[in-house]
Amino acid sequence: MTTTLTYRHLFGPGPSNCYPEAISALGNPVLGHLDPLFLEIMDSACQGLRQVWGTTNSRTLPLSGTGSAGMEAAFVNAVGPGDVAVVAVNGMFGARMCEVARRTGAQVVRVEHPWGTPIDPERVAAAHPSPKVIAAVHAETSTGVLSDIAALGQLKGDALLIADAVTSIGGLELYADKWGIDVGYAGTQKCLGVPPGLSPFTISDAAFELRIKDPQSWYLDLGLLGGYVGSASGSRRTYHHTAPVTMIASLEAGVNRVLQEGLGTVQARHVAAGLALQDGLEEMGLDLFAAAGSRLPSLTTVKVPDGVDSAAVRAYLLERFNIEIGAGVGEFASSVWRIGMMGPNANPASVTLVLGALKEALAKAGR
Amino acid sequence: MTTTLTYRHLFGPGPSNCYPEAISALGNPVLGHLDPLFLEIMDSACQGLRQVWGTTNSRTLPLSGTGSAGMEAAFVNAVGPGDVAVVAVNGMFGARMCEVARRTGAQVVRVEHPWGTPIDPERVAAAHPSPKVIAAVHAETSTGVLSDIAALGQLKGDALLIADAVTSIGGLELYADKWGIDVGYAGTQKCLGVPPGLSPFTISDAAFELRIKDPQSWYLDLGLLGGYVGSASGSRRTYHHTAPVTMIASLEAGVNRVLQEGLGTVQARHVAAGLALQDGLEEMGLDLFAAAGSRLPSLTTVKVPDGVDSAAVRAYLLERFNIEIGAGVGEFASSVWRIGMMGPNANPASVTLVLGALKEALAKAGR
Numbered sequence: 223m224t225t226t227l228t229y230r231h232l233f234g235p236g237p238s239n240c241y242p243e244a245i246s247a248l249g250n251p252v253l254g255h256l257d258p259l260f261l262e263i264m265d266s267a268c269q270g271l272r273q274v275w276g277t278t279n280s281r282t283l284p285l286s287g288t289g290s291a292g293m294e295a296a297f298v299n300a301v302g303p304g305d306v307a308v309v310a311v312n313g314m315f316g317a318r319m320c321e322v323a324r325r326t327g328a329q330v331v332r333v334e335h336p337w338g339t340p341i342d343p344e345r346v347a348a349a350h351p352s353p354k355v356i357a358a359v360h361a362e363t364s365t366g367v368l369s370d371i372a373a374l375g376q377l378k379g380d381a382l383l384i385a386d387a388v389t390s391i392g393g394l395e396l397y398a399d400k401w402g403i404d405v406g407y408a409g410t411q412k413c414l415g416v417p418p419g420l421s422p423f424t425i426s427d428a429a430f431e432l433r434i435k436d437p438q439s440w441y442l443d444l445g446l447l448g449g450y451v452g453s454a455s456g457s458r459r460t461y462h463h464t465a466p467v468t469m470i471a472s473l474e475a476g477v478n479r480v481l482q483e484g485l486g487t488v489q490a491r492h493v494a495a496g497l498a499l500q501d502g503l504e505e506m507g508l509d510l511f512a513a514a515g516s517r518l519p520s521l522t523t524v525k526v527p528d529g530v531d532s533a534a535v536r537a538y539l540l541e542r543f544n545i546e547i548g549a550g551v552g553e554f555a556s557s558v559w560r561i562g563m564m565g566p567n568a569n570p571a572s573v574t575l576v577l578g579a580l581k582e583a584l585a586k587a588g589r
Numbered sequence: 590m591t592t593t594l595t596y597r598h599l600f601g602p603g604p605s606n607c608y609p610e611a612i613s614a615l616g617n618p619v620l621g622h623l624d625p626l627f628l629e630i631m632d633s634a635c636q637g638l639r640q641v642w643g644t645t646n647s648r649t650l651p652l653s654g655t656g657s658a659g660m661e662a663a664f665v666n667a668v669g670p671g672d673v674a675v676v677a678v679n680g681m682f683g684a685r686m687c688e689v690a691r692r693t694g695a696q697v698v699r700v701e702h703p704w705g706t707p708i709d710p711e712r713v714a715a716a717h718p719s720p721k722v723i724a725a726v727h728a729e730t731s732t733g734v735l736s737d738i739a740a741l742g743q744l745k746g747d748a749l750l751i752a753d754a755v756t757s758i759g760g761l762e763l764y765a766d767k768w769g770i771d772v773g774y775a776g777t778q779k780c781l782g783v784p785p786g787l788s789p790f791t792i793s794d795a796a797f798e799l800r801i802k803d804p805q806s807w808y809l810d811l812g813l814l815g816g817y818v819g820s821a822s823g824s825r826r827t828y829h830h831t832a833p834v835t836m837i838a839s840l841e842a843g844v845n846r847v848l849q850e851g852l853g854t855v856q857a858r859h860v861a862a863g864l865a866l867q868d869g870l871e872e873m874g875l876d877l878f879a880a881a882g883s884r885l886p887s888l889t890t891v892k893v894p895d896g897v898d899s900a901a902v903r904a905y906l907l908e909r910f911n912i913e914i915g916a917g918v919g920e921f922a923s924s925v926w927r928i929g930m931m932g933p934n935a936n937p938a939s940v941t942l943v944l945g946a947l948k949e950a951l952a953k954a955g956r
Contacts, residue, residue, distance in 0.1 A: 228626055229618045237619055237834060248615035248835065251596045252604055252784055254913045259595055286786065287654045287808060290830035294808045322807045411831060417619055419653065419786055419833030438805045440689045441654060441661045463657035464778060466786030467604060468615065469836065546621045 234548035237411035238564040244476035270477035276397035292407025292421030295442040303327030314364035347377035361389035364551040366523030375402025404429035415565025416476035495563040601915035604778035605931040611843035637844035643764035659774025659788030662809040670694030681731035714744035728756035731918040733890030742769025771796035782932025783843035862930040
């Protein structure tokens with residue numbers, strides 16, 4: 223491509239703009255995937271991921287695919303033909319979990335909730351007497367809703383708890399161990415402020431013991447992956463597949479940037495930006511989509527005013543301001559916008575910019 | 590990490606050092622995966638990949654995982670329970686194909702060849718009267734052997750031909766259409782000179798029609814992926830998973846760098862570097878491992894002289910020269926070295942450097 227480069231303000235559901243440390247690391251010299259210098263970076267990335275996951279799990283690692291690969295890894299390693307998987311569905315990613323689980327041959331018990339509302343932990347936990355796994359999305363990217371994973375963890379009984387933390391990791395409170403998450407997967411391109419392409423993943427020792435021993439996926443077989451990434455730092459690594467070294471260096475830099483700023487500080491920055499955005503949208507007379515009390519700070523959903531062409535407003539924002547916001551999903555594709563304030567974008571300047579730009583776009587649209 | 594950065598000469602089996610254009614593109618502004626500016630980059634990447642694959646297949650795209658994910662995508666989309674898959678095995682990657690195919694429930698017919706020799710197309714084609722697929726590795730990374738995929742294509746009959754081009758794409762002659770490759774997967778981190786993390790993939794229309802309609806992998810389901818990557822440029826894209834935008838920008842830049850230099854010129858550069866290296870090693874009195882007439886220019890295998898500690902030599906090269914070469918694989922782990930001259934490293938300077946360094950290392954080892 224010989225065109226000029228364009229900076230976009232990525233205020234959609236992700237990818238977000240990235241931390242400068244994460245971008246800078248992409249340009250570091252490429253290292254071999256078995257080079258001792260690279261294994262130090264991998265160890266540092268895994269150690270940093272443990273902190274943002276809130277876990278001491280030895281098996282905490284970046285999988286070599288996007289968040290959806292993490293979802294697939296969670297299910298193919300946890301359930302097989304005939305196993306019961308209870309899945310809480312309150313948006314697209316819960317629905318996707320059902321589809322991924324179905325393809326393992328598991329018996330899927332789908333617990334539906336209205337989009338825009340959080341999951342009901344009691345109803346989910348009561349959906350089947352003895353499931354092998356119970357799965358739920360912590361932060362539903364499709365609806366902007368935060369659900370109470372800790373409550374589900376208390377009610378899970380003997381089941382393994384699978385949690386999707388794609389839009390919470392690195393920006394919102396997340397305590398895998400304290401909440402009882404047995405298997406967790408996430409993404410890099412949201413609050414962690416790292417380009418997309420890896421899935422931060424964690425699995426407890428107990429869940430690892432109960433895993434499917436010959437899963438249908440070779441690429442995502444955690445039993446094989448462990449030989450390379452290793453549970454014990456410094457032990458001999460065996461080759462599984464060529465690790466995406468450049469992306470892992472970027473993740474290592476991004477996650478350590480977050481830890482250096484301070485996880486609490488970063489979370490407070492996300493909360494402040496999300497609340498300021500939500501207040502500002504309501505002051506403009508717009509209605510928020512996600513239920514009050516369950517709104518994600520990292521990703522805000524807002525209803526498109528009656529008579530306004532959703533796509534035209536998004537195109538105006540992109541063309542005039544280089545601002546990307548997201549459309550809605552499914553039946554809300556044209557009636558909801560999704561505005562993310564994630565990673566380095568979780569700050570007052572982003573809030574002020576997107577509110578001012580949206581005000582102008584709506585005025586143009588005759589509102 | 591706050592350590593200083595180290596430049597390594599990556600003369601192993603991959604990752605290789607990368608083209609500067611591919612590294613530079615990693616630092617470009619991050620774009621949304623549905624941004625029209627990104628879709629232009631994706632289209633350009635796919636178009637470039639068609640050229641290095643030697644195909645006009647509309648479904649030619651970078652999968653969001655490494656070459657091993659490409660292998661898994663090839664099998665889960667092509668075979669299911671009970672289907673017969675004939676797999677030619679002359680090294681680790683052929684063996685891996687068998688394992689990946691087995692996990693789909695396919696009946697695997699494994700056709701063994703001695704490591705270090707090319708596949709025998711007639712024996713492979715005769716191994717079963719009516720397989721659904723026949724699979725082989727074009728350039729065996731574990732042994733440094735080139736096999737005749739064109740001959741296998743002529744003998745495949747009604748079977749679909751799956752080919753692994755991980756260590757040939759972008760550096761060696763490869764003509765997917767002319768040779769009759771129905772499904773091909775590759776990697777970015779070898780001759781293409783792009784960091785690892787994506788798998789250039791191609792599937793013919795005919796193979797796409799015969800694909801497994803509900804494959805066990807959701808992440809690698811080509812039927813779903815097509816909606817996003819699109820067979821027809823400019824058509825409406827539907828979201829499947831968040832594309833690894835940064836890596837795709839790097840691939841686009843790398844593959845177009847290769848095309849700008851000229852595919853024939855780049856191939857000649859790989860051939861010249863490989864021959865010069867192999868001549869130089871023999872002049873040093875070393876024995877090559879791969880059978881004469883079937884040696885990969887991109888990756889040379891050489892026997893470790895009797896009495897020489899393979900690992901000690903590799904450590905010496907790394908510590909004194911920042912040169913990485915590869916160990917052997919499997920039973921040849923300590924008795925073979927693998928030396929890659931790939932991508933930007935396929936040049937006289939790399940050959941001279943590695944020969945000189947190896948001579949010194951062997952002298953130190955008392956040879």
